[in-house]
Amino acid sequence: MSARTKPPAPLEAVAGAFLARYEARPDGDAVRAEAAELFRSAGLPGPREEPWHYTTLRPLADAVFDAPHADPAALLGQLPDIPAPRLVFAQGRFRADLSVLPAGLTVHTGAPAWGTLARPAVEKLVALNTMLAEDGAEIKVADGVDGGTLVLASLATGGAFHPRHAIRLGHGARLTLIEVNAGTGAYLNNPVFSVVVADDAILSHLRIQIEAADAFHLSTLYAEVGARGTYDSFLLSLGARLARMEVHARLAGEKSAAHLNAAQLLGGSQHADFTTVVTHDAPATTSRQTVKNVLTGQSRGVFQGKIEVSRIAQKTDGYQMNQALLLSPQAEIDSKPQLEIYADDVKCSHGATVGELDPDQLFYLRSRGVPEAEARSILVRAFLSEALDPIAHDAARAAMEGLITTWWDGQIGREGAAV
Amino acid sequence: MLEIKGLTARVEEKEILKGIDLVVPDGEVHAIMGPNGSGKSTLSYVLSGREGYEVTGGSATFDGQDLLSLEPEQRAAAGLFLAFQYPVELPGVNNANFLRTALNATRRARGEAELDAVKFLKLARAEIKRLSMADDMLKRNVNVGFSGGEKKRNEVLQMAILQPKLAILDETDSGLDIDALKIVADGVNALRAPNFSALVITHYQRLLDYIVPDRVHVLFNGRIIRSGGPELALALEASGYASVIAEAA
DSSP, X not given: OOOOOOOOOHHHHHHHHHXXXXXXXXXXXXXXXXXXXXXXXXXXXXXXXXXXXXXXXXXXXXXXXOOOOSOGGXXXXXXXXXXXXXXXXXXXXXXXXXXBOOSSSEEEOSSOOOOSOOOTTTOHHHHHHHHHOOOOOEEEEOTTOEEEEEEXXXXXXXXXEOOEEXXXXXXXXXXXXXXXXXXXXXXXXXXXXXXXXXXXXXXXXXXXEEOOTTOEEEEEEEEEEOTTOEEEEEEEEOOOSEEEEEEEEEEOSTTOEEEEEEEEEEOTTOEEEEEEEEEEOSTTOEEEEEEXXXXXXXXXXXXXXXXXXXXXXXXXXXXXXXXXXXXXXXXXXXXXXXXXXXXSSOEEEEEEEEEOOOHHHHHHHHHTTOOHHHHHHHHHHHHHHHHHTTOOOHHHHHHHHHHHHHHHHHHHHHHGGGO | OEEEEEEEEEETTEXXXXXXXXXXXXXXXXXXXXXXXXXXXXXXXXXXXXXXXXXXXXXXXXXXXXXXXXXXXXXXXXXXXXXXXXXXXXXXXXXXXXXXXXXXXXXXXXXXXXXXXXXXXXXXHHHHHHTTOOGGGGTSEETTTOOHHHHHHHHHHHHHHHOOSEXXXXXXXXXXXXHHHHHHHHHHHHHOSTXXXXXXXXXXXXXXXXXXXXXXXXXXXXXXXXXXXXXXXXXHHHHOHHHHHHHHO
């Protein structure tokens, strides 16, 4: 008898289960088949890969996803109160009955919107998404059109799903896209976005990640910005057991800009990772990243920000700041800035701060009669305000502030004076 | 009434207050003067409850209440106010919200109704005008980008709005030009009433030209070595601390 085969490593077993799911329903689709081949040989990203040094998918091996058990329509109440048309996906499938279609822009659903930017051969989770994607939204705003505000929501009660969205803004177009990810139970949400912002267009992408406490949220977004265009994004990440939000933004046209701001608020044993790669690929391009972390309990926050400046991208202006408030001795932040600069006339800076609440500020507030818990809450919100204040969409900003207040009250309830 | 008896306190193992005895009756303003390092700021922090200042003996009561057992916010609710020597900057905290939060927290603790935004703004604007402060003071973040004088005036604004029963002014005159000094003094004088008392901590006699104290105490090496009327401040200005210290030795 030959040597016994070694049982597969935990992550290989997870990858095998995903492959089995693909193989169980062959559809002859060439895109999916190619992705399946990539995924078969590559598997899931592991700790030996540099971009995955601080975040391990190992907990996926022990996770048991719920069978979708309730009608996600019941979760509509989790969506922030934002008066705008909305595209609602439940378990990764478009639900026309829960959606309010927008006027003035083109939306296609019912099939994955592959887009043009995704790199399944490079990002392994994108290969996984491509192999198993069933649905998604293709959103197009025509040249010169202001598409207003659109909510793109994912609601889930179980299972594993891989939405595939593509967004394209024509020349001079505008759109505020408010992405909300919410749910209940244990599930995996693994969306991929391809975002093209043409010359002079502005996409404001506000992302609210409030997944269920047992959920996994693994998201990859590719953006490409044309001349004088702006991809302006803000991520509020406070849900999920494990969240990884990866953004690859390429500033392709002269004087284009990308803003990748984020606030990660974590408690308990949550882990959240915001990983960005900004490629300055044209002259006079600008990138701005302000990432704030508020960490309690044994939570762990990660920010990896890479700025690449290609040879032609003279007059690049890149700025990156990662700040963390550690509110418990067990909380941890990992911050990794990376600059790769091949042009000689650029301005790039990065910084990081880690600290607790300032005792002088706390005393100042308390000496004015503000009780300690309220003083702490004021200082935490003040810490976040630098990232939140620039959000121009009032209803979205108010919704996010409300989520932050609710989150904070929950932390106080859970950990008492320790927060 | 503030009553301090045999108060001793240390900071990081170093004894700073070595037995303070002091009574400030209702309606009186007392000045505490003394050279650098004599314990003036430590006394103000001990009375307001700052962490890191360990009381090792003695007592301090305020209207019969044991001040030292209260949290800082409870002391504020009881009517104590400390005007900081170095007012703290609070980036991201709007000054109007800060003032209203402080006022309403204090009112809540006293069982009084909270003020809504409209009533509060009316009150705050009136005080701002009285203190000759810029109108945008309320819109800015607390003390962020304020000049030294603006910070001190912001302290007096807070005091005017919170209406304490006992104010401790910790070198509020430092860094002020003569016009700002007058404004600050006017702010304190406006509060003078039979149920208001103040402890004015200062290096210089100048402030006491404008806030005329009932009593002057000289603090040196953690003890009050001399007390007297307003004339004591003038004598100190003329001859310095050395002679008083030598006399007490």
